[in-house]
Amino acid sequence: MLIQTAYNPLPNKQACNNGAVLMGSSISSMCAALSQLTHIKFLGMANYPIMRSTYTPFGVTPNTGILSTTSLITMSKGYTEGHKLFYASTPISTYLCVIVAYESGTNDSDPSSNTFSPKIDIEVKALNDSGSGYVEVATADYGISMDSTNSVLLQSAYYDAGRHGYVHIIDTGINIPPSPPTNITPVPPRPLYLPATAGGYNVRGEVVAINVDAEDCKIRHVTILDIYTPEVAP
């Protein structure tokens, strides 16, 4: 069945009164409205801002609490960082789109090399709490590796020295593969997959860890969202 994306007009409630002839279209309208709730409005998502240091060598004081673009670009080639982002999936979460905003290095910070090679790896880990807190117990998806070789915009960029932050935005795409991925090392960008279970532990409907590892760039923001599937078997 098709999942409508819009808030459709609901039927007149009088159509449901005792003695009234209840037409199939009224029921159909309720079905469509509910599928919009379960499969559109209540899809999971998370918007993660990544806080960065406000240190700047250019200010009056080096620690102002004020974030400027220039405070972010002190990066040398080979710089790495990692983020463990928790995502509360829904019982019907299956494929995730991840949108990443990042700043890559500038030539100013590494005069010996003006070619940074930004790379971002993303994987999904299943979590289990056996009573003493969550532990990563299995790999739900070995995930993806985004770099400049797989047709993804990840080139180095000069920052806008003017007045505001400048980020590249990259995403995994929304094209759901014909079958669940089976890779055991990161592959070129594709939606991340949440199996029903991994290693015998439930994944869907549970909190999972989205591990984002970056090299030659700094992550500023990550959005994770359930991908809408237009046609679903009822």
Place this chain on the structure above:
Amino acid sequence: MSNSYNSSTILADPSSVVAGRQVDYETIQRIANANNYSFGVGACHNVLSQSYADITFIQDSGSFTEMSEWRIPLASLQHSTLEIVVNYKIHGTAVGLTSNIKFTLDVDGGTSSVTINLPNSTNGIANDDLAITMPSPSATQVYYGTLTCEVQADAANNSEVEIKSIMARWKPLTSPLSTSILYQYDSSPAYYPKGTTRTGHNQALTSRYGHQVIDNIELLRTRLKSYLTWSPVYNASSSIFTNPQDGAAPEVYLSMGHINTLISQILISNGWDNMTNRKLELHVRYITDSIDKSIDFFNNSIELVTGAGGAVRWDEYTLELDYGALSTIGDTNLSYYTAMLDNTDNNFSILGNFNNIPGVKYPAINPSNHGFIIGLGLMGV
């Protein structure tokens, strides 16, 4: 079972009741199932999401020290357990249960807190549930909570706590839902759970079923989701990283560096314009100024509350949409729009920047930081 839901049978096929097809009474049962699922599970994904790089969120004090504060939407007045998960690192070696993070939730004046111990780890995960007694439903909507975070370290052993990410979500209601009337944000309209045993029988239903299903759908469409939760870290302290280049130099004020980079993707479905309820709201934590100030967010000019300078307060502002100007990402299958601070002269002048550096850092307050923003929350339907 009565009022139950099963996530594998929540889709009722709209075409199963059209002319030419045999009417399937399971359709009615699935409508009930989807009703219950939506109320119990809907919007129980992340309500708080924030991550920290560069050792920005760090504390060396042996006493609980307030670090951050957020505004989060409620799922309903029935969802009363907030699950909180933290990724952290202990610098040095703490002894005993001395490294802790404490969360306090305030909903309409009622508070509850949970303290989560952080055992020694370089990349640990800690989690716990914060249970709160929700207020009784009334005519006034209660739709958000204010969550405050405090941290303490094992100062006696020179150990420090670094927080790397924080996430919170409302725990879904378990199946079956309670047999009583349930409440979302106020006393009316209420939510009526649907019995899936009765709707599984091949017998006629009364008008009550149809009326309540339609009422339930209208109510659930107004449930809020969290789109952005940003709080500064305003009491960072480290004896290990004494040079701010190395750590303990977090964001304290909303600044020019957040323009175009503090991003949230929000879902605006067709039909949104015709809704008359609360739809999209920006919550701003602000140090008041006696001078009128505004910020530009998502193509909205927001006039911040003016008053005697130096008071810290949260205020709520309704946002409108300019469809022509607000989409910046590619194909996501659904109509997501990018909400963020606009790149305007006004924002450049009011937000923190090199020409506008306060002489003190919050929680210290003096005239130099009047008019600065120290928290943002975006929630919508």
